[in-house]
Amino acid sequence: MAQEFKFDINISSQMAQIVDPQVYNDMEANIKDFLNNRIWTRDNFEDYERIDINIQIVIIKELSETSFEGELTVQASRPVYGTTYETLIFNHVDREFVFSYDIGRPLIYADNVFSENLTHVFAFYCYLILGLDYDSFSPYGGDKYIQLAQEVVSAAPSGGAESQGWKSTDGNRSRFRIIENLISPRLRPFRKVFYDYHRLGLDMMHKDAEAGKAVIFECLEELQNLNKVEPNSAILQIFSSSKSQELVDIFFPMPSQEKQAVYKIMTSIDPSVAVRMADLRR
Numbered sequence: 001m002a003q004e005f006k007f008d009i010n011i012s013s014q015m016a017q018i019v020d021p022q023v024y025n026d027m028e029a030n031i032k033d034f035l036n037n038r039i040w041t042r043d044n045f046e047d048y049e050r051i052d053i054n055i056q057i058v059i060i061k062e063l064s065e066t067s068f069e070g071e072l073t074v075q076a077s078r079p080v081y082g083t084t085y086e087t088l089i090f091n092h093v094d095r096e097f098v099f100s101y102d103i104g105r106p107l108i109y110a111d112n113v114f115s116e117n118l119t120h121v122f123a124f125y126c127y128l129i130l131g132l133d134y135d136s137f138s139p140y141g142g143d144k145y146i147q148l149a150q151e152v153v154s155a156a157p158s159g160g161a162e163s164q165g166w167k168s169t170d171g172n173r174s175r176f177r178i179i180e181n182l183i184s185p186r187l188r189p190f191r192k193v194f195y196d197y198h199r200l201g202l203d204m205m206h207k208d209a210e211a212g213k214a215v216i217f218e219c220l221e222e223l224q225n226l227n228k229v230e231p232n233s234a235i236l237q238i239f240s241s242s243k244s245q246e247l248v249d250i251f252f253p254m255p256s257q258e259k260q261a262v263y264k265i266m267t268s269i270d271p272s273v274a275v276r277m278a279d280l281r282r
């Protein structure tokens with residue numbers, strides 16, 4: 001197993017029409033081998049410290065026998081101190097995912113060099129998640145890995161179908177926008193809030209649940225202020241997607257006024273979470 005991660009990968013090819021299904025079996029096995037055998041840091045991770053990552057690839061279109069368009073869902077979680085609970089630190093659907101794959105060919109990736117989009121995209125998310133994970137344990141502790149994720153973006157192709165998601169002209173949820181948010185001085189406070197939420201909030205709740213909830217609520221207020229500075233930013237939308245159900249679980253036992261305050265903050269940041277967080281309206 002890779003030192004830092006525990007990967008679970010699934011490829012859905014129900015839309016397959018021209019490609020032999022065995023190609024998808026080979027693709028899934030090859031991706032698992034690539035991700036689970038590559039070491040991304042020089043740090044030692046105990047088994048309980050490893051980051052769980054679930055990857056779901058849904059093939060939307062077969063562009064040719066070796067070229068594909070798909071949706072990539074990436075979810076990452078890390079353990080909460082003093083509990084058996086794991087908290088989502090990243091939950092994102094990448095809808096600008098075009099890649100090539102030849103059966104039997106080993107997957108290759110090298111830092112600062114673009115070889116193939118499939119491994120380049122995986123490297124981006126691995127470094128990004130490492131950055132967020134380290135940020136969740138120490139203020140701005142993920143600087144190194146966020147920088148590496150930015151370098152992955154810089155080395156990506158600027159033209160052709162496989163450039164989708166890497167360019168400044170792509171959508172507001174693109175890989176380019178995510179890393180731009182994380183290195184932007186305007187949104188830099190998000191990373192400190194991310195630390196406070198996890199280390200001073202969640203990780204402390206096994207000792208003092210009320211104090212932990214108070215820290216988390218303060219973090220939400222700070223995120224609401226950041227959203228006023230940079231509305232509809234990718235990283236705040238990813239945070240809301242990752243944390244909406246968790247916040248329901250944390251605040252549902254609280255008095256109505258506090259529950260409704262959390263609901264109001266989160267729906268002001270991301271209106272799409274209104275249905276998921278409806279229990280806090282009561």
